[in-house]
Amino acid sequence: MKVLIHNSAELAQQAVADILSNRIAASPASVLGLATGGTMEAVYDRLILALSESGVPVEEVKTFNLDEYWGLAPDHPATYRSYMNSRLFGRAGFPVGRTFLPASDAADPVAESAAYEAKIRDAGGIDLQLLGIGQNGHIGFNEPTSSLASRTRLKTLTESTRMANQQYFDGQEATPKYAITMGIGTILDARDCLLLATGSNKADAVRKMIEGPLGAHCPASALQLHPKATVVLDAAAATDLTLREYYQYVHPDGIDVQPSHG
Numbered sequence: 001m002k003v004l005i006h007n008s009a010e011l012a013q014q015a016v017a018d019i020l021s022n023r024i025a026a027s028p029a030s031v032l033g034l035a036t037g038g039t040m041e042a043v044y045d046r047l048i049l050a051l052s053e054s055g056v057p058v059e060e061v062k063t064f065n066l067d068e069y070w071g072l073a074p075d076h077p078a079t080y081r082s083y084m085n086s087r088l089f090g091r092a093g094f095p096v097g098r099t100f101l102p103a104s105d106a107a108d109p110v111a112e113s114a115a116y117e118a119k120i121r122d123a124g125g126i127d128l129q130l131l132g133i134g135q136n137g138h139i140g141f142n143e144p145t146s147s148l149a150s151r152t153r154l155k156t157l158t159e160s161t162r163m164a165n166q167q168y169f170d171g172q173e174a175t176p177k178y179a180i181t182m183g184i185g186t187i188l189d190a191r192d193c194l195l196l197a198t199g200s201n202k203a204d205a206v207r208k209m210i211e212g213p214l215g216a217h218c219p220a221s222a223l224q225l226h227p228k229a230t231v232v233l234d235a236a237a238a239t240d241l242t243l244r245e246y247y248q249y250v251h252p253d254g255i256d257v258q259p260s261h262g
């Protein structure tokens with residue numbers, strides 16, 4: 001796992017936006033896995049700027065989001081479809097027909113999940129999967145004890161996840177109980193994984209993900225199995241890492257330099 005520690009959240013967000021925009025510039029027909037949540041709001045603002053400043057075309061990009069609440073009307077303002085349309089797709093000019101999320105009103109979530117897996121397969125798989133992490137170590141909505149081999153399916157959200165997300169709803173009672181999420185196995189199939197965590201409230205989950213034992217109690221620890229996972233952190237999210245000085249020695253200021261000898 002490549003661990004890049006930046007001095008501030010702003011620098012970490014910019015680094016992730018730059019990786020995404022450079023990836024699209026290098027491969028305009030990239031298949032990107034995208035994420036939502038508070039952490040990604042500033043990333044998408046910065047990505048939109050980076051894309052427009054360097055004139056990177058996005059018409060050929062295909063996107064698959066990690067997850068979507070289940071049991072909400074599609075036009076509900078708190079669906080992840082609404083989030084993505086208003087925060088990224090509409091503003092950056094991504095053709096909405098090439099952007100995919102599970103349907104929040106799917107009548108048959110089992111069929112919807114299988115269809116979502118098939119769409120990812122038909123697109124040739126995901127080149128780069130963007131990820132956040134929950135305070136309980138979830139990636140997507142793969143809550144603790146999710147199978148490390150899981151595929152897209154309906155998951156029941158934990159109370160702690162519903163509490164963290166109630167700010168987007170009219171109180172916890174109105175916060176959805178279910179979501180359709182890519183599985184951990186689905187995420188691990190992406191050719192690259194890129195996880196961003198900022199803030200001290202993520203420090204414990206970040207330590208368990210990077211240094212803790214691999215296990216279903218911390219779903220993000222499954223990234224230890226991925227051959228090309230990059231974790232971008234701010235200093236606050238990195239505070240609990242036992243080997244923090246080593247990561248900073250390898251990549252000073254979070255800069256992804258390649259080693260050279262001589």
Ligand code: PGA
Binds near residue numbers: 037038039
């Ligand atoms: P957050 O959510 O960015 O709102 O903290 C991240 C997550 O739950 O994956």
